[in-house]
Amino acid sequence: MDHRAELELPRKPHLNHAFTGGLASAQAAGESRETIGVHPAGGERPVHLSFVIPVKDEEATLVELYERIADEVPEASEFEVIFIDDGSRDQSWQVIRSLAVREPSRVRGLRFRHNVGKASALTAGFRAARGGVVFTMDADLQDDPKEIRRFLAKLEEGYDLVSGWKKVRHDPWHKVLPSRVFNLMLSRVSRVHLHDHNCGFKCYRAEVLRGMTLHGELHRMVPALAAVEGFRSAEIVVQHHPRRHGVSKYGFERYIRGLMDMVTVGFLRKYRERPSHFIGAVSAACAAAAGLLLAAAAVLALARLPLAAGVSVLCGAVMLGTAIVGAFCGLLAEMSIRGGLANHWRLPIVEDTGRDLPPTKGQQPRVSPVPVSYRFRSTDIPANPVPTP
Structure with a gap:
């Protein structure tokens, strides 16, 4: 049974x-x-x-x-x-x-x-x-x-x-x-x-x-x-x-x-309404860092320091790649908001x-x-409780 x-x-x-x-x-x-x-x-x-x-x-x-x-x-x-x-x-x-x-x-x-x-x-x-x-x-x-x-x-x-x-x-x-x-x-x-x-x-x-x-x-x-x-x-x-x-x-x-x-x-x-602004700011900072690193690489190359110049070029390339990827992420975030993708969340009912x-x-x-109006007499509403431990 x-x-x-x-x-x-x-x-x-x-x-x-x-x-x-x-x-x-x-x-x-x-x-x-x-x-x-x-x-x-x-x-x-x-x-x-x-x-x-x-x-x-x-x-x-x-x-x-x-x-x-x-x-x-x-x-x-x-x-x-x-x-x-x-x-x-x-x-x-x-x-x-x-x-x-x-x-x-x-x-x-x-x-x-x-x-x-x-x-x-x-x-x-x-x-x-x-x-x-x-x-x-x-x-x-x-x-x-x-x-x-x-x-x-x-x-x-x-x-x-x-x-x-x-x-x-x-x-x-x-x-x-x-x-x-x-x-x-x-x-x-x-x-x-x-x-x-x-x-x-x-x-x-x-x-x-x-x-x-x-x-x-x-x-x-x-x-x-x-x-x-x-x-x-x-x-x-x-x-x-x-x-x-x-x-x-x-x-x-x-x-x-x-x-x-x-x-x-x-x-x-x-x-919330402009995620690309935040991601864009991060991307701009990465792009600026990449420019500085590449400029430093040029100076180091002229100073006949090839190892240090190579490291600077590598770091600059990484920062530049990060800036480009970040820019695309910002565009995707904007498209997600405009397309309302968040509204498609499915609940397992x-x-x-x-x-x-x-x-x-x-x-x-x-x-x-339309929400109704609730009007009470003062005697209908309990006073603020004073809880006791």
């Missing part, structure tokens, strides 16, 4: 759709292992808020996380939760499919064929999101959905992106200390001064994410990438809860990879509940609306 078919989720009275069959119904609806791409799920009303949540071996937290989000979404706001299973080895995908059966208009699941990384998982979620406002959260319940209203209130002050700041972290020192150093360096390089670039709890206007493709460790640098496009960022203090289930999926090596991507961000901040599960009778696909 397939143990996955016995998976059932608890009922919750306030939810709009009854759970009718768990994983067995999800499987009966038809599983496709060849589904590639994203497709809008069915629904009758437009989506205001999208929650994009990467998942890696978090089966114990997903149901509770969804229900806590549903409890905290502002009244009269339609929402969707997009779970991206990044190669989980536990029953995370079975839980996601069961939630998608139970809440077909609010839950969508994407499953990667293998583990690709958080950046690619977020990219898939951004492409699938239909809301005018998009949240990103971790799936481990360390981010508190009660902060949702405070994020929206800050967004209403005119910002395009609001990032969380885990001022008090319930993590070991060997994670906290490197994170603080990394945040300080990234703030200096990007000139986006946030205390916690690493925080996964963020809120965006949909236009910030339109066309954004992340890879490597660039998911930590979305505020910096958004600043390159002219978007405004803000930061609020958020509660950070201790992990109750599972273990952290990240080690110290992520900061090594992050340093390389930080160089990318620094380059994009200055030369193997299953998509938005396509696998047929829409309810009478439902039509929805499109993203």
